Amino acid sequence: DDAAGEERFLELITSDSRVEPTDWMPEAYRKTLVRQISQHAHSEIIGMQPEGNWITRAPSLKRKAILMAKVQDEAGHGLYLYSAAQTLGTDRDTMFEQLITGAAKYSSIFNYLTPTWADMGSIGWLVDGAAICNQVPLCRASYGPYARAMVRICKEESFHQRQGFEILLALMNGSESQRAMAQESVNRWYAPALMMFGPPDADSPNSRQSMDWKIKRFSNDELRQRFVDMLVPQAEALGVTLPDPDLKWNEERGHYDFGELDWSEFYDVLKGNGQANAVRLNTRRAAHEGGAWVREAARAYADKQAAAAAD
Ligand code: ACO
Numbered sequence: 093d094d095a096a097g098e099e100r101f102l103e104l105i106t107s108d109s110r111v112e113p114t115d116w117m118p119e120a121y122r123k124t125l126v127r128q129i130s131q132h133a134h135s136e137i138i139g140m141q142p143e144g145n146w147i148t149r150a151p152s153l154k155r156k157a158i159l160m161a162k163v164q165d166e167a168g169h170g171l172y173l174y175s176a177a178q179t180l181g182t183d184r185d186t187m188f189e190q191l192i193t194g195a196a197k198y199s200s201i202f203n204y205l206t207p208t209w210a211d212m213g214s215i216g217w218l219v220d221g222a223a224i225c226n227q228v229p230l231c232r233a234s235y236g237p238y239a240r241a242m243v244r245i246c247k248e249e250s251f252h253q254r255q256g257f258e259i260l261l262a263l264m265n266g267s268e269s270q271r272a273m274a275q276e277s278v279n280r281w282y283a284p285a286l287m288m289f290g291p292p293d294a295d296s297p298n299s300r301q302s303m304d305w306k307i308k309r310f311s312n313d314e315l316r317q318r319f320v321d322m323l324v325p326q327a328e329a330l331g332v333t334l335p336d337p338d339l340k341w342n343e344e345r346g347h348y349d350f351g352e353l354d355w356s357e358f359y360d361v362l363k364g365n366g367q368a369n370a371v372r373l374n375t376r377r378a379a380h381e382g383g384a385w386v387r388e389a390a391r392a393y394a395d396k397q398a399a400a401a402a403d
Pocket of ligand 1 (some may be wrong): 128131132133197220288291297299302308310362
């Protein structure tokens, strides 16, 4: 019954064990997980677009092969995450519907445009770097299927981050105009990447409860700080400047201080007013509609197989 289920649930959470799909769980826990995991899945699927945009224009065959593999990895991440969300009782059609109608959120970062090749470097280094900082602790999330999906995703993200760093490194070792292209791109992506961690803790309505349930292990601001601390030496190695005049080492705190972010820009992007919100959703919707015949054919084939097996 519910009382026994609840007691066992709390015991799983306090003992740092895993909650599995067949375990009793509070409705609000289920709802939070579906929200977070489906938004995460949508982010991976929409996240294919800013880089997919550069596959035909990558500067060499090797770069093209790497970029194509990376975009495919993102499709895979989306699929594992949809599967993890499905174990909570929400079907994939419902989640797709929420994405293409704009009812569901996906990461703010994918509403920025990618006008230069250096943006492929910045996405790998900064966006995937932020994703790793946020996602490594999710490998210890209390919900088993989510935590297990994150293990493989993090391994692949760490490769993605290195390939982005290496693109920027190649540009920084290149001509003056290539160095300028890398710096200009980092200037555009730095602040939006910091905003990926979500609003400041004081304005994060979900954090407290998600941390009590051990879905989130660290707060948005804690992870943002960790990310900035990680970036500074990497920026030095690359020879790029991080575009924040307030960025400086704080001996007392043992961390880098950094400037206030423009949260009005973040909320504006969430409202749908970013550079690429409309393009991203339209492209996704067209792909979904264009793929309808594939889903129909797969369904007809499955029905036929089932009928044959029943004979
Ligand atoms: N982009 C879009 N929406 C965001 C972002 C962001 N960067 N950050 C926060 N939000 C939304 C939240 O989803 C929430 O809205 P909702 O209640 O309608 O769902 C609202 O802003 C308030 O934020 P929080 O209370 O802080 O929300 P939450 O506790 O869910 O924390 C976070 C947000 C940190 C993004 C969390 O959901 C998370 O860790 N998600 C998994 C990681 C993920 O989704 N990564 C996607 C980008 S990385 C990639 O795909 C490469």
